[in-house]
Amino acid sequence: MAIVDTPKSIDNSDAAITLKITDAGGGIGDIRLYLNGSAVMLDSARGVKVVSSNQNEIQKTYHLKLSSGVNSIRAIAFNADNTMQSTDAVQEITAAFKAIGKPSLYALVIGINDYKNPKLQLTYAVADATLFASTLKKGAAPLFEKVEVKTLSSKEETTRGNILKELKAMHTLNPDDLFVFYVASHGTVDDGEYFLITSNVGSTRTERLKTDAIGQSAFKELVGNIPATKKLIIIDTCNAGALGESIQVAMLTRGMSEDAAMKILSRAVGSTILSASTSVQEALEGYQGHGLFTYVLSEGLKGKADKGNTGYVKTTELADYVDNEVPILAEKIFKKAQYPTISISGQAFPIGKVKQNTK
Structure with missing residues (x-):
């Protein structure tokens, strides 16, 4: 080469x-x-x-x-x-050209509660996506020329075809822009590949997942072709457990772990990835009307992740905050640890402006 x-x-x-x-x-x-x-x-x-x-x-x-x-x-x-x-x-x-204005932030935020297969129904995915979108908008507004957050939450908006179409639309971004992808849904590893379960999924058999869900390779290629050099990917998925016997089996026996899948994806696209795979108990019970991971993430974005009290929240600080806080709260509330997967690749960058603590 x-x-x-x-x-x-x-x-x-x-x-x-x-x-x-x-x-x-x-x-x-x-x-x-x-x-x-x-x-x-x-x-x-x-x-x-x-x-x-x-x-x-x-x-x-x-x-x-x-x-x-x-x-x-x-x-x-x-x-x-x-x-x-x-x-x-x-x-x-x-x-050697003059950059015009500040960069812009573009976000695609997805929350999927309703699926073709009713056994996959989730309670907090849409509320989580809505919370993340509003928190991101508020924090990012002072930093960027333009903040465009597109939220997809209806059954029609969250099909495989529509999500792929929206990701393709991001291929017109500029190198200095920021791209944020957030999804709250189901995820599983099957036959060595990570799959994001979209609203059109009925059967969770391997061959059906390959045609109906979004596989890691398709996702990697679409995100990897977005020209923005600063990317943050957040994947908050419930691993379904008892809700779908085949998904549970997939998590236990087929191929690599979600942890490994996320690390490979992070290196491939050169971006920071924060991901959580929650148990069914946590997904159903929630915390403060939300999934625990997204609740902690949003608190971090609102300013709790600004450890150095600089008035800005950087992607690396957000990653550290989520990494530290999620296991503590999970242990306290659900009496069992939940460890998010944090994969940092590419550049660290500010994602939000927050009030400095004047104490």
């Missing part, structure tokens, strides 16, 4: 990045481009044709939007079955 025929400096925001990829015998699979630590291009290039005089080489050109100033570009390629990756190819490009 090498970055070739790519300038070191440009006078606008659009750069053409050309990659030379050599097939060492295992074929060519996914190609990823990272801008300043965050994935901005994930190309599932399986079966890509060799268009070079050297039969083992291909060249591909990608068009990226850059930030004003110095941009670090990192490219990696995988073999055909995505089990091995190349060494990184790295290049810095200086973009």
Whole structure:
């Protein structure tokens, strides 16, 4: 893997990045481009044709939007079955243009209570999504040029097809923008892949999940192709347990844990991921009219995560607060520990402005 025929400096925001990829015998699979630590291009290039005089080489050109100033570009390629990756190819490009105004924040916030399969019904997912959306809006407003929070909560809005469509719509963002994804729903790991259960899911059999739910690879590709270099992903899922025998079995016996799935996803898209997998008891009983994880998350966003009393809440501080507080409250209220999964990748950035404590 090498970055070739790519300038070191440009006078606008659009750069053409050309990659030379050599097939060492295992074929060519996914190609990823990272801008300043965050994935901005994930190309599932399986079966890509060799268009070079050297039969083992291909060249591909990608068009990226850059930030004003110095941009670090990192490219990696995988073999055909995505089990091995190349060494990184790295290049810095200086973009000499004047940035206009402050960045904007775009959020897609999803809460799913109602499913095609009535056994999957949840109590607090919509209330949690609504709480998170309003808390985020309030905290983010002073920091950004524009704050656009789109909330999806009805059965029609939260189907697999509609959620994928809304994620695709985020592919027009700029590198300096922030993207926040939040979902409260069911999640499971089946056949080695994490699945987000959408409202259209009826059967939870493996083959049906692959067509009806959102698999990790589809989610990874859609989020990885959002050009924003600052991304925060929050996944608050109930693992269903006794509500669905097949989901319970999946959690116990099939493939990797949700923990491992989230860490892999975080590295792939270069973003911070906060996730919680709650038990059925916690999902049904809730805390203060909400799921425990989202309640703690929102308290952190309102200012409790601002440990240094700077007047700002950074993604890393929010992660620390959630990591510390959720197990303490879970032990106190439900008499059992709940440990969120925190995977920090890419850049830390302020997500909200809060009142400083003047004590």
